[in-house]
Amino acid sequence: MKLRLYSIVIIAVLTLVLPAVFLRGTLPQQTATEIDGLSQFASMQGVSLGPVIWREGFDNASTWALSGSIPAILQVNNSLSLKIVFPSRTTAQAISIFHNVSLPLDQGPIVTLGLQVSGGISYGVRFWGVTASNKPFSAWHEGSTLQHRRGLGIFETVSANLVSESSIPNPTLSLAGARITRIALYLEAAPLVSGTFSMHVSNLRANSVLMTKASSNEVSGNFTVLVADLGPSIATQKLYQVFVGLDIKGSTDLSYVPYFTTGAKVAAQGYTYVTKVATTYELALLSPLQINSSPLFAGNVHSSSLVVSAKTGEISFFRLNSISIRFFSTQSPRSASLDPTTSRDLVFYFFVFLFIIPAAMVALVVKVFKDEH
Structure with missing residues (x-):
């Protein structure tokens, strides 16, 4: 009886393995x-970096414009200081300051800021410009490292390539005659964040590129x-x-x-x-x-x-x-579909696997026990 049981086990293993060997998957591997x-x-x-082509002197407060519904204190005296009290709200809050500039993009200007922003809030830098025909464009985009930066409470140096910042949101922009005309610094608080926060800017300049x-x-x-x-x-x-x-x-x-x-x-x-x-x-x-x-x-x-x-x-x-x-490698859409031949093979596979093999196993076991008795 042991010999017959071993035979049944071997036959069962072979009948279960052979369909998998000969009827392989039809979806190609991604290479x-x-x-x-x-x-x-x-x-x-x-x-x-080349020579400095522009530097902000922080000597004229009237050249900076404050925008926002929350009262803030802006001081410009050899440096720029912005202090604000964000009240507790369920929505995000922000305040911005703007400054007009004139930086030709064909000089590849690199803007560098030296600043310090309180911890607990975020800040960012944005630019706008005009083309040679005075058509305005935005020179910033979400996803940039210049946006929504976490305030660290320590002095930081932030640099921006104005050609890159302009070209990403405007892929067809011609640099010839185009220039950056406006820069903005902003502070933002997440919902339910409140308290007194500040930003101090001690350096703002633009360098050409060598x-x-x-x-x-x-x-x-x-x-x-x-x-x-x-x-x-x-x-x-x-x-x-x-x-x-x-x-x-x-x-x-x-x-x-x-x-x-x-x-x-x-x-x-x-x-x-x-x-x-x-x-x-x-x-x-x-x-x-x-x-x-x-x-x-x-x-x-x-x-x-x-x-x-x-x-x-x-x-x-x-x-x-x-x-x-x-x-x-790019797969064509039909590579994941089943052709008629593959469908017939799968039907045969399921028929053999789900019906014929179990029936044969039952018949073999019954025959073995009948012979023994």
Whole structure:
């Protein structure tokens, strides 16, 4: 009887396994495709801050306008101080101050603020401008690191690339003749947040940008950012990973973050890397899942770019050796549907699995016990 029971077990296992072996799943696995990011390489440039083109002197209170329904105290005397008492409310509250400027976008201005904001509230910086034909546009967008920043209660330095801030909400904006005409600083309190809060601004200026261009894949100098123009923008909806092989040298305290950008938007970001003692080579991994910041300097708004931004220190030499851009393969909609042949196979599978195999098992067991008795 034991021999027959073993036979039944073996037959049962084979009959259950064979349908799964021969009738496999019909949905294809998602794979990755890869392209060479250097196939349309255009140029390399090193970027650093240039001279100051505008600085706010904080010597005329009439040039600042306060906007909001909540009473506040604004003082301008070699610096700017804003003090406000937010009452307890069930809705969010905000107050803004505005200042007129004239900053040509074709100079690539970088605005830097030195400020301190009370803890417990948030703050932000926004810009507006006009085109060459005096058509107004907004130069800010939700999702920017300049919006809804948490007040820390300590002195901070905040920088904004006005070309990037203008280009993201206005992809077709022409920089020629366009300029930023207005800047706003705001404080905001979440619902049920109340108390006395303040903002102190001690520095507000704009710098031009200095660029060192190279037609090859390497550049030398003293830079805070390296930008490699990879050619026309690459669609990144299915972006998986970017691998970058590079050689880099710099100051002893150099640390840097690589970004892959499409236009002015960050599509993938790498970790923070430091230079090595034994070699200048680094293989960097960038991923869309790693995005938590954006570089101060971006690439061409009509191109895809690799941006290597110094977090500390300066870059003195950079060479781009390779860049592999990987995408999830695109599946056609019908790949998830069932064709008639597959449907017939599945019907046969369920018929065998649910009816024939159980019936055969019962028949075998009954026969074994009848023979024994």
